Amino acid sequence: MVKVESYEVPEGLYFSKDFEWVKVEGDKIRMGITDYAQKSLREIVYAELPSVGTEVTQGEPYGTLESVKAVSDLVAAVSGTIQEVNDEVQSKPETLNEDPYTKGWLLVVKPSNLQAELVNLMDFDKSVEWHRAQVASKC
C-alpha cells in the first residue's frame, strides 16, 4: 500500500477514474470506492445501492452516496450481475469512511465481460500515478 498525500492506494486492485476499486475474486469481482473518494465526500450518511440480481454496466451509474455536504453517483467499474450487496454500508454508511477497501465494499458482481473491461481500468502503478496527478502540488 502506498499513500499519495493522505490518500491510500492498496496493491492488488484495479481502479477506475470514477473513484472505484475492483478486486478480482475467482470468477467474481468485488467493488467499492477509493480512499480518495471517501475523503473528498467526507462524512457519508447515506448509501443507495441496487439489489441482488440487478445488472450494472461499466461507466454507468448504479447508485448514490450522500454525505453531509455532497451527493455523488456511484459509477460501475465493470459490467455484470450483482451477486451480493453490502448491507453493512447501508445500515452503517460511516463504514465507507472508516474502511473503504475492506469492510466498506459495495457490491460483489459476476462480470459479463471482465477481460475486455479490465483494459479500461488502471492497475496499481497507473493508479498511483493518476492519484499523484490528481493532487499534484503547484508549489
Add this chain to the structure above:
Amino acid sequence: MSRRVIIVGANAAGVEAASAARKKDRTAEITLVTQERNAGYSRCGLPFVIGGQIGCFHDLVVYSPAYFQMLKLNLRTETKATAISTKDKTVTITTKEGVVEVLPYDSLVIATGADSFMPPIKGKEKPGILSLRSIEDGEKIDAAIRAGAKSAVIMGAGLIGLEVGVGLMERGLKVTIVEMLPQILPQLLDADMAKLVLEHLQEKGMIILTSKGVEEFLGKDKVTAVMAGGEKIEADLFISAFGVRANTKLAVDAGIPLGETRAIKTNGRMETDIKDVYAVGDCAEAHNIITHKPMCAQLGTIAVRQGKVAGANAGGDYSQFSGILASAVTKLFEIEAGNTGLTETAAIRNRLEVVTGAISSKTKADYFPGAKPIKIKLVVEKESQRIVGGQVVGGEEVTQRINCLSFAIQKGMTVRELAKADTAYAPPLCETWEPMVIAAELVLMKLR
C-alpha cells in the same frame, strides 16, 4: 430538460452553492465559472502560507478535483463571465483562449466576491503595491520575500493587514502598520479591547502607527516609500490592506440593483431583485440580526452560509438565510481576539442605548500553571436587557466563547439569563466562575 444552474465564482460561496444545488437536484447541469486558475480554496488561509505555518498555497485547496467530478460540477477555470442577460437568462463567458460562449441558465448565482480597495492616494498607480486576495497575490508576496525583502509597510490594521503583518514578521521582515483610525481592528473590537492586542503586537516588535493616513506613495519607477502622517517610511514591500469592496460590475451592468451598502441587494432567499438570480458572499448584502439593516460583512463564514441557501433555492429547494451577526476571530502571535454581534462603537452608531461589562480572568484556574489572561466584554441593550454583542481577547479559548455568545444573541438571551448560566469547570481547563457569567453579573449591577 434538466435545470441549468450557473454560478459565477468558485470559492467559498460558489462551491457551497453548487454543492447545495446538487443536493436538491441530482440531474441539474451545474456550471461554475471562475477567472482564477484555482478554485475551491480558502482565502482566509493565505496569510498563514505567507507566515510559513502552511507549507504551500496548494494546501489551501479545500475541494479536490475529485469533489467536482463526483458531484458532476462543470468547473470552468480561467474563464471570465463578461455579461448577464436577465431577459434572455444567459451568461456570456470568455475563456483564456478568448473563445466567447453564451450559456443559458434557469438559475444564476453571482458569487463574484470583492476586490482590494485602494483609496485615491497620490502615486497609487506606481508599481510595487501588493495586496492579498488570491493565491496569485500570495505568490507575489512570497516571491518578494524570497527575493530578499527585509521590510514591509502594511496599510490598514484590519484582520487581513494584521494577519499578513504577523506572517511577514514570522518570515523575518520588519513590519510597519499604518492605520488611519485611532485604533487597530476597528471593525472587530472596541478601543479598550483592541489595546490588549496592540500591546501584544508591539511587544513582538510590530511597529503600529495609528491615526495616520497614507498621503502619498513615493518612488521613481516603483514605490520605495510612503508618506504617512507627515513621516516618510521606506520599505522593500508595500501591502495594501485598506479593505475590500464588493465586486458588483457584472451585476450592475446587467441591471441587478445594489442595496444601500453598495453590495448586491438580496431577499431572505439570497435572491436579487431579479427573479432566479441570486447573489452571495462578499458581493452581496443581507440583514444584520440585531439592527435589521442591510450589511455586507465579507466573511468566509457568511459566504458559505449564504452560498448554501442560494444554492438550495437555485436547485429548486426552499431555504432562508438567518442573517448576519458577523462573528469573527483571529490569532495574532500568541493572542486571540474575536467579536460577535455589535461592538459598543457599532451599537452607538446604530442608535442603540447599551450597557457594557468587561471582566479580566484566566483561561485556567488562577493557581494552575500556564493559565493565560482572557478578557470578556459584553454589550447589552438597555431596555430589553438582551445581549447584542460580545468581544473576547485572550491567550486561548476565545473562539468557543465567541460561538457561545453568538448562540446566546441569536436566541435573544438576556444578560439576566446569562448571569445564571450553567457552565463547566476543571482547574486545568477554566476558572470556577466562567468569565462570561461574571461579565453578565457586572452588567446587571450597572443596570440596577
